[in-house]
Amino acid sequence: MTLIRFNVENRDGSVQELEIPDDMSLSLMEALKASDYNILATCGGMALCATCHVQVKEGLSKIPEMGDDEIAMLDTLPDAHHDSRLACQIRINELIEGAYFKILGIEHE
Amino acid sequence: MITTDICIVGAGPVGLFAVFEAGLLKMRCHLVDALPQIGGQLSEIYPQKPIYDIPGYPTINAQELVDNLLKQIEPFNPGFTLGERVEKLERQEDKSFIVTTSENTQIRCKAVVIAGGLGCFEPRKPAVERLEEFEGKGVAYMVRNPELFRDKEIVLAGGGDSALDWTIFLSDVAKRVTLVHRGETFRGAPDSAEKVAHLAESGKINLILKSNITKINGNGHLNEVTIAGADNAEYNINADYLIPLFGLSPKLGPIADWSLNVEKSAIQVNTFDYSTNIEGIYAIGDINTYPGKLKLILCGFHEAALMCQSAFKYVFPDQRLSFKYTTVNGVNAF
Numbered sequence: 001m002t003l004i005r006f007n008v009e010n011r012d013g014s015v016q017e018l019e020i021p022d023d024m025s026l027s028l029m030e031a032l033k034a035s036d037y038n039i040l041a042t043c044g045g046m047a048l049c050a051t052c053h054v055q056v057k058e059g060l061s062k063i064p065e066m067g068d069d070e071i072a073m074l075d076t077l078p079d080a081h082h083d084s085r086l087a088c089q090i091r092i093n094e095l096i097e098g099a100y101f102k103i104l105g106i107e108h109e
Numbered sequence: 110m111i112t113t114d115i116c117i118v119g120a121g122p123v124g125l126f127a128v129f130e131a132g133l134l135k136m137r138c139h140l141v142d143a144l145p146q147i148g149g150q151l152s153e154i155y156p157q158k159p160i161y162d163i164p165g166y167p168t169i170n171a172q173e174l175v176d177n178l179l180k181q182i183e184p185f186n187p188g189f190t191l192g193e194r195v196e197k198l199e200r201q202e203d204k205s206f207i208v209t210t211s212e213n214t215q216i217r218c219k220a221v222v223i224a225g226g227l228g229c230f231e232p233r234k235p236a237v238e239r240l241e242e243f244e245g246k247g248v249a250y251m252v253r254n255p256e257l258f259r260d261k262e263i264v265l266a267g268g269g270d271s272a273l274d275w276t277i278f279l280s281d282v283a284k285r286v287t288l289v290h291r292g293e294t295f296r297g298a299p300d301s302a303e304k305v306a307h308l309a310e311s312g313k314i315n316l317i318l319k320s321n322i323t324k325i326n327g328n329g330h331l332n333e334v335t336i337a338g339a340d341n342a343e344y345n346i347n348a349d350y351l352i353p354l355f356g357l358s359p360k361l362g363p364i365a366d367w368s369l370n371v372e373k374s375a376i377q378v379n380t381f382d383y384s385t386n387i388e389g390i391y392a393i394g395d396i397n398t399y400p401g402k403l404k405l406i407l408c409g410f411h412e413a414a415l416m417c418q419s420a421f422k423y424v425f426p427d428q429r430l431s432f433k434y435t436t437v438n439g440v441n442a443f
Contacts, residue, residue, distance in 0.1 A: 040374065042227050042359045044404060048154055049227070049359055071296050076269035076356030078235035078321075080291070106358075 004092050009057070009102040010037065020092050028054070028101065029088035039105060045088040047073050051105040052087035053080070059099030063090060079104065111188060113139040114424040116208045116218035118195045118364070121149020123394030123409030124224035125178040130417040132185030133435065135443065136424045139188040139216050141195050141208065143229040143362075148175035150226055164407060174406075184442030190214050194229055196363045198390075204423075206389065220420040223376060223385075223392040224409070227359035235266065235353050239325055247331025248351050252279070260284045262347050264334050266322050267354035268292050273301035275354065280314050287315040287346060289322055289336055315346075325351060361396075372398055382419030383412045389423050391416045 001023040009015045020031045029052040032039050040051035047069040056063065060083050066074070070089045074080045084104070090096060115131055117124045120142035128138045146152050151171035159168045169177075193210035198221065200206055208216045232250035234240060240248060252258070252275055263283040265276050268290040276288045288305065295302035309316035317336060323343060324335035334348045361374055370377040370386045375398035378384060383391050393416050394409035402408075421430045 042374070043154075046155065050233075050356075051358070072269070073356070075292070075296050076233070076267065076354075078233065078266070078291070078353070078355045 002094065004094065004097050006059070006096050006098060007100045008032065008035075008037070009100070011103055022093050024092070026092045027088050028052075028090040028092060028096070029086070031092050032087055032103070037103060039087070039103070041088065043088075047086050047089055050074070050077055050086060053077065053103075053105040054085055054087045054090075055081055055102040055104055056083045056085055057100040057102055059096060060085075062095045063099070064095065110207075111139055111190070111214065111216045113137050113188060113216060113218050115139075115220045115222055115420060116141065116206070116216045117222045117224055118142075118208070119149060119224035119226055119394070119396070120144075120147045120189065120191070121224060121226045121394065122151055122174060122178055122406050123226070123413055124149070124222070125175070125182055126410050127222055127224060127393060127413040127417065128182040128185055128187045129178075130414045131420070132182065132443070133433070133438075133440070134417055134421050134424075134430065136417065136420065137187070137443075138185070139190065139218065141190045141193060141210055141214075141216065143192070143194040143211075145192040147179065147189065147191065148172065151175050153230075160406070162405065162407060184440050186443065190216070194362060198367050200389075204389065219389070220423045221390045222416060222420070223364060223390065223396055224394045224413075225361075225364065225392075225396040226394055228364075228374070228396065229360060229362040230357035231360045231362065232353070233355040233358045235322065235355060237322055237325060237353075240353075243325060243327060243331045243351070246329065247327060247349060248325070248353070250353060252352065255279065255282050258283045258350060261349040263287070263350045263352065264289060264322070264346065264348040265352045265354060266290070267356075268295055269354065269356055270298050270301060271356075272354040273298065273305050275352065276314060277301060277304050277308065280308050285315065286313075287317060287348075289317045289320050291319065291321050293318050322351070322353075375402075381415075383416040384419060391420060 001021050003019045004022050005019050042051050043049040050073050070086050114136040115138045117140045120140040131138050156172035193212045197209040205219050262285045264287045266289045280286045308314040319339040320336050322334050323337045326333040333345050335343050335345050337343045376392040378392050378397045380399045383393050393412040395404045
């Protein structure tokens with residue numbers, strides 16, 4: 001087991017380094033929820049709701065490319081950027097070590 | 110007016126199985142769903158995906174599970190109102206409820222069961238000031254009646270398939286169609302993207318890429334939108350209608366206004382019988398929450414069974430419930 005470290009910027013601008021083990025087959029969305037970030041994740045990780053929308057400010061090039069479902073969903077969003085991703089489609093592994101994610105998805109009502 | 114014992118909001122797997130459990134106790138059900146077909150997420154979103162955690166089925170396709178559930182509840186002859194969103198809930202003097210849908214269908218029932226899953230899918234709105242002020246007055250999130258747009262100046266916003274398709278369609282109807290997309294390219298259906306590019310080259314539509322709508326203006330009705338390009342310089346164009354097409358996002362919808370206790374977009378229930386804070390209203394499946402909640406179809410099935418034991422007292426207040434196994438009693442149709 002290796003601890004993967006990366007930075008997360010919350011909606012209020014606060015930044016925190018997270019350490020998540022790589023042997024629990026977690027997605028970034030699941031890791032953020034488990035770390036008490038306010039993420040809806042309505043669809044449970046099927047790239048259907050975009051409520052786990054994040055911007056990858058550092059480390060984007062190392063993260064595996066998007067699948068068709070994720071591309072299609074991001075294409076429909078009004079506030080997507082060139083470095084937007086869905087956290088549910090990013091796995092916690094060595095490829096995100098040192099990355100910087102900014103949370104964009106809508107909060108709970 | 111439709112009269113039934115239990116009105117079930119949501120015709121997904123859990124709502125369907127609730128009909129079975131209710132039927133065993135001789136309670137009749139009517140289901141309402143905002144989607145035009147039965148099956149909820151399973152039919153709408155992933156009909157061909159295999160599900161591996163339904164007891165007794167090592168693997169089953171989502172649509173097959175819906176079809177099987179429909180077959181299972183056939184003896185109980187439930188009613189369906191599809192393509193209509195539940196809007197209003199009114200308590201009557203005799204403690205029954207009247208549920209009213211978006212199309213004004215009314216259902217009178219003794220208990221209400223919310224099995225709404227993710228909620229209903231509503232248009233995703235861009236963050237533009239005064240957007241809601243102009244809803245129905247120039248801002249529309251879907252094209253219900255294309256004739257409304259005949260000879261008008263239309264601005265569409267979005268980069269997905271529906272933005273492309275409606276741009277193509279409305280280019281023959283409207284006086285002028287402008288499509289505003291924040292990206293540089295369209296990754297949707299290549300055929301549609303190509304057609305839109307051709308329409309733009311021939312001057313039939315106005316295609317504005319790498320831009321966003323930042324403001325809207327009007328006096329009682331929309332007449333202008335402000336667009337900002339990559340350099341953030343803003344300019345205005347005339348618009349009778351703005352159609353933002355940014356996909357759909359699941360929301361609790363009007364149920365959120367029913368005075369139910371809601372936590373993180375889910376309805377709080379008592380795990381004794383999955384009742385809500387309002388007597389006679391239950392919530393089962395993905396839409397509810399309680400300590401230890403797992404959003405699994407099989408948990409929803411369990412919740413449906415326990416809920417029915419409790420709802421019985423509203424449907425048959427003078428009767429005592431005796432629990433019977435289907436292996437002993439069979440399934441008696443009505």
